Every structure is written in structure tokens, then in C-alpha cells.
Amino acid sequence: MLHTGSIAAFLEPGASALRGLLSRSQADEITFDPNIRPALLDSREQMVPRFEEFAALSTVVKMSDEDAAWLYPGREIAAVIDHVLSLGPRVAAITLGADGTELATAEARVRVDGVEVDPVDTIGAGDTFMASLISFVAERGSDGLDAADLERAGAAATQAAAITVSRAGADLPWGYELSTPSRD
16 A cells, blocks of 8 residues: 655655656555645646646545645536546545545445534644545455445544544544444
8 A cells, every 4th residue: 555645746856756656556555635735836737737647546535625626626526526536546535524525436426424523623634534544445445345335434534533623733543532333
């Protein structure tokens, strides 16, 4: 498994080196979270092709609704997911903050509701979601996921992110704080 994202995928000279690494990788799973930071990046017109190159090399792509809006302004979440899947990943997920997340494969799509918490700090929520999703993929793989699999992965990741936002700082939950959804 190989994971990448954020400014490493967008800023040179690292972006080209990283893209080369991914294209040569024999990893069974490549996960990508663009974690867009507009203030650090060049124009959208230059960054969208870079995002799409990395998405095409990935098996799983996770974005926030803010990432999706910056990359594809005016497109509905479902349309962005469809577009990302058309690039080649097996799984696309877009987090929607307190409103939950949408996860999809070419064959299945689910919407997972958010978990109600008293938010203290949103720093680390996306990273927590991604870490949980990576954990699921490391155990199960991303190939052949059905709606029930997506629901389990999304529910676990959403719950983990909710724990993170309920406390100050990027304080991700420990394993003992998480309920493990049963697998079939």
C-alpha cells in the first residue's frame, strides 16, 4: 500500500518525482487525498491536470467537499465522484463535513450521515477519515467493494473523524476509542 496527497502531489520538483514513483509502483493499493491548499498552489487550470494524473494512478481517492469545489467549481458532488471514478480509481469518497460523506465505486454508491458532536476543532478531521479508510482498504482491499462495504468503511471513518473534531488539535482517536464494524 502506498498513500500520498497534499502539496507533495502539486508542487515541483516533488510532484514529478512522486508521480514517477506512483507510476512505477507495484503496490496493490494506492490511496490519494489531494488535501487542496489553494494559497500554496498555482492556478486551478494548472492543478486540475495534476490532480487527475494522481487520481488515475490511484485505487482510492478521498476528497473534501472543499477540495471538490476548488477543483470542479459548480459541479454537484455526485458529478465529481463520477468524474473521479472515470479516471480509474476503484473507490472515490468525498467528505461533507458535519453532513457525512459519499463513497462510490463504479457499481455502488452510499451516503453516510455525519455523527453529531460538539465540534471543538476541525483540524485533523480529513486526515482521520483518510487514515480510517486506509485501514479498511489495507484489511479488505478496494476491489469489488459493494454498498455494504462502502457503508462500513464510511461509517467507521466518519465516526473516527467525529472523535477528532470533538477535541482540540489534530488529536486522532486511539484504536480502543473506535468501534470496529463487523465484516462479512
